[in-house]
Amino acid sequence: MGAQAAGPLVVGVDSSTQSTKVLVVDAASGTVVARGRAPHAVGGKVGKESDPGHWWASLAEALGQCGDAARQAGAVSVAGQQHGLVTLDAAGAPVRPALLWNDVRSAPQAERLVAERGGPAAWAERVGSVPGAAFTVSKWAWLRAHEPAAAAATAAVRLPHDYLTERLTGEAVTDRGDASGTGWWASATEAYDTAVLDHIGLDPAALPRVAGPGEVVGTVRTDELPLPHGALVAGGTGDNMAAALGLGLRPGRPVLSLGTSGTVYAVSRRRPADPSGTVAGFADARGDWLPLACTLNCTLAVDRIATLLGRDREAVEAGGEVVVLPFLDGERTPNLPGASGLLHGLRHDTTPGQVLQAAYDGAVFALLKAVDQVLDAESAADAPLLLIGGGARGRAWRETVRRLSGRPVEVPEARELVALGAAAQAAGLLLGEDPAAVAQRWGTARGTAYAARERDTAAWERLTATLADGDALLRR
Ligand SMILES: Nc1ncnc2c1ncn2[C@@H]1O[C@H](COP(=O)(O)OP(=O)(O)O)[C@@H](O)[C@H]1O
Numbered sequence: 021m022g023a024q025a026a027g028p029l030v031v032g033v034d035s036s037t038q039s040t041k042v043l044v045v046d047a048a049s050g051t052v053v054a055r056g057r058a059p060h061a062v063g064g065k066v067g068k069e070s071d072p073g074h075w076w077a078s079l080a081e082a083l084g085q086c087g088d089a090a091r092q093a094g095a096v097s098v099a100g101q102q103h104g105l106v107t108l109d110a111a112g113a114p115v116r117p118a119l120l121w122n123d124v125r126s127a128p129q130a131e132r133l134v135a136e137r138g139g140p141a142a143w144a145e146r147v148g149s150v151p152g153a154a155f156t157v158s159k160w161a162w163l164r165a166h167e168p169a170a171a172a173a174t175a176a177v178r179l180p181h182d183y184l185t186e187r188l189t190g191e192a193v194t195d196r197g198d199a200s201g202t203g204w205w206a207s208a209t210e211a212y213d214t215a216v217l218d219h220i221g222l223d224p225a226a227l228p229r230v231a232g233p234g235e236v237v238g239t240v241r242t243d244e245l246p247l248p249h250g251a252l253v254a255g256g257t258g259d260n261m262a263a264a265l266g267l268g269l270r271p272g273r274p275v276l277s278l279g280t281s282g283t284v285y286a287v288s289r290r291r292p293a294d295p296s297g298t299v300a301g302f303a304d305a306r307g308d309w310l311p312l313a314c315t316l317n318c319t320l321a322v323d324r325i326a327t328l329l330g331r332d333r334e335a336v337e338a339g340g341e342v343v344v345l346p347f348l349d350g351e352r353t354p355n356l357p358g359a360s361g362l363l364h365g366l367r368h369d370t371t372p373g374q375v376l377q378a379a380y381d382g383a384v385f386a387l388l389k390a391v392d393q394v395l396d397a398e399s400a401a402d403a404p405l406l407l408i409g410g411g412a413r414g415r416a417w418r419e420t421v422r423r424l425s426g427r428p429v430e431v432p433e434a435r436e437l438v439a440l441g442a443a444a445q446a447a448g449l450l451l452g453e454d455p456a457a458v459a460q461r462w463g464t465a466r467g468t469a470y471a472a473r474e475r476d477t478a479a480w481e482r483l484t485a486t487l488a489d490g491d492a493l494l495r496r
Pocket residue numbers: 036037038039278279280281319320323333409410411412413414415417
């Protein structure tokens with residue numbers, strides 16, 4: 021439990037890859053009065069899967085840690101990991117575990133879908149993104165090809181945050197932000213693309229309604245959670261869109277999020293359409309856009325390499341010319357779903373600390389390459405990077421970003437920006453305000469500023485060359 025509240029309370033939920041995080045927040049001041057956290061299990065013999073029922077149990081556990089505060093909430097909003105394919109039968113029970121955003125089994129289906137429906141430029145222009153393995157459309161195509169009985173038993177398809185919102189309210193509803201990561205919601209029309217749905221054999225009736233920004237989508241109707249019946253429920257959104265809300269993000273400010281996924285994004289007034297597929301043309305949760313690039317290998321990959329080396333994650337050493345491309349799970353940016361990790365330039369005098377530093381460099385490199393692509397042409401070239409996610413707490417991550425980007429960096433004091441964004445959306449409902457304005461009033465982006473450092477162009481060039489020269493190996 022935390023500080024005392026002066027006004028009505030709201031609950032913000034972040035159901036992300038590794039855990040559920042819950043904040044109970046004073047809607048007037050933004051003061052966090054209680055918080056909870058419960059882990060998720062990510063399993064699967066060959067891919068990345070989670071049981072949606074476990075997300076619900078984790079939500080109950082995290083809310084339970086908030087004591088009485090959650091029971092007093094006037095409004096609730098759920099944000100969640102993007103893209104996951106949740107398949108429900110006619111009774112609303114999961115047909116199989118959800119296929120998560122970082123499951124790369126659907127890479128061949130993604131490639132085929134892109135080719136069959138006009139190529140990358142056509143997808144970028146209509147849907148806003150060139151779907152890769154992460155996108156829900158590719159996962160559904162994989163399910164139909166490999167588990168036809170599960171596909172046939174599916175009466176409803178949901179995203180992770182929709183699934184939780186529906187269990188809270190009984191309403192089948194999503195929002196434009198999370199819908200934009202499916203591959204079957206077209207940014208050109210801001211509606212489901214019936215031609216895509218037809219192509220993949222998915223009945224539009226199986227999908228949730230797409231609520232508008234600022235809508236009350238229902239009220240709490242479950243007895244299974246320590247939340248008051250009748251509390252208002254907001255549409256929720258994908259976790260990256262929620263973090264943008266939580267920062268009260270204005271166009272032209274680049275964000276670098278270091279968590280299970282690495283993401284780089286900015287709010288934009290212009291609809292993105294990148295035919296190279298590096299930048300996904302997501303919608304945000306308010307009516308603007310959220311061009312975003314995402315990597316599969318971020319904090320978990322670097323932590324794994326630290327463990328392999330038997331070192332603390334902060335025990336990095338400068339010097340040496342070793343290069344690590346830490347693509348332990350395959351990679352999405354660049355699009356190398358079959359890749360594994362690559363180590364190049366090992367010498368007799370290379371130290372474990374230098375190898376670890378090289379792993380950080382490799383994880384940050386692909387994200388920094390995309391910074392300029394997610395920013396509008398009119399954005400300041402030296403705009404500070406806002407650093408968020410679990411990795412933003414680590415010195416080694418922060419210094420790697422400063423050294424490879426040459427940009428100033430700001431680290432907000434607030435830790436749980438996704439849950440805070442969801443809370444701001446819930447507060448917006450109660451107070452009749454724009455959630456980004458709520459977050460700005462709460463001062464969530466306040467933190468520590470770090471000046472720009474000289475850019476390490478030699479390390480950048482080594483990474484660029486290794487990525488190019490290693491292409492054949494990385495595509496195996
Ligand atoms: N102090 C820290 N220094 C560096 N990394 C950290 C620190 N605290 C947490 N992390 C990393 O943050 C990750 C979790 O980040 P988070 O953004 O909560 O993940 P997600 O939302 O993807 O589940 C963990 O994998 C861990 O490696």
